[in-house]
Amino acid sequence: MPPTSLTDLNFETVLDLAGLLNMWAATAEAKSLAGIRDGKVYLGVDNTTENTTGGRQSVRVISKNVWTNGVYIADIAHMPGNACGVWPAYWTSGPDWPNSGEIDIIEGVNLQKTPIITLHSGKNCTVTNTGSAAGSVLTDPDCDSSTSSGGCSQTSTNTHVYGDGFNAINGGVYVMQWTTSAISVWFFPRSSIPADITAGAIEPPTWGTPLTRFVPSGCDFSSHFKSNDIIFNTNLCGWA
Structure with a gap:
């Protein structure tokens, strides 16, 4: 069912110094930075104000519910x-x-052409990328956020899963399956979204090899990953 409102989302009101912009509240709807357009959720960035002095306005939305484990599907x-x-x-x-x-x-x-998919945790959590798609590379197995790498990341060579390449194919569906035995991410282009996802009767074993898969190797996922909310945002002029 297409969304009709943004009532399931919280708008965060902060000045995000990591990104030098104002992540602000539900007045974003009045400013046309958030809303429902043609049955789709729209989240945007101020693209009309010139030479802003307090940071360009954008939005960060956070789910009102939290989850541990499950299948997360985002049609973007x-x-x-x-x-x-x-x-x-x-x-x-x-x-x-x-x-x-x-x-x-x-x-x-x-100008990055492919995404970075990352887990961040407390101490004593390492992973492998067994079962990831060809071209996905685990850059660091240690998910501890206090290390120099700041987490365990996988990169991909698929330029259709992010940015301009993603938009050129009219987007698609990102799926994240989170269990105690693996955290996996798939991307399905708009032209090849599995029928079970479209029908709302998901069958993950039929989806093939995920874009990235994190398998615990000296990490208890059930204690390191729990009670997460879902967040969408666009920062500007910064990097973690």
Whole structure:
């Protein structure tokens, strides 16, 4: 069923110094930075004000509910393209960060052509990427957010899953399956979304190899990842 309102989302009111912009409240709807357009949720960035002095206005929306484990499905028609200063993200995070975990499903910055998919945790959590698609590379197995890498990330060579390449194919569906034995992310282009997802009767074993898969190797996922909410935002002029 197409969305009719944004009542399931909280708008966060903060000045995000990491990104030098004002992540602000539900007045975003009045400013046309958020709303329902043609049956789809729209989240945007101020693209009309010139030479802002207090940071360009954008939005960060957070789900009112929290979850542990499950299948997260996001049908995305368009995301920010590859541009200097742009830092979009679709992610989950727990209340006791980093001890309750963070899962970055889509994240990139500037002219980056492919996303970085990352887990952030407290200490004593390492993973492998056994079962990930060819071309996905685990850059660091240690998910501890206090290390120099700040988490365990996988990169991809698929340029259709992020930014301009994603928009060129009219987007598609991102799916994240979170269990105690693996955290997996799939991307399905608009032209090949599985019928079970469209029908609302999901069968994950039929989806094939995920874009990325994180398998615990010296990590108890049930204690490191729990009670996460879902977040969408676009930062500007920053990077974590």
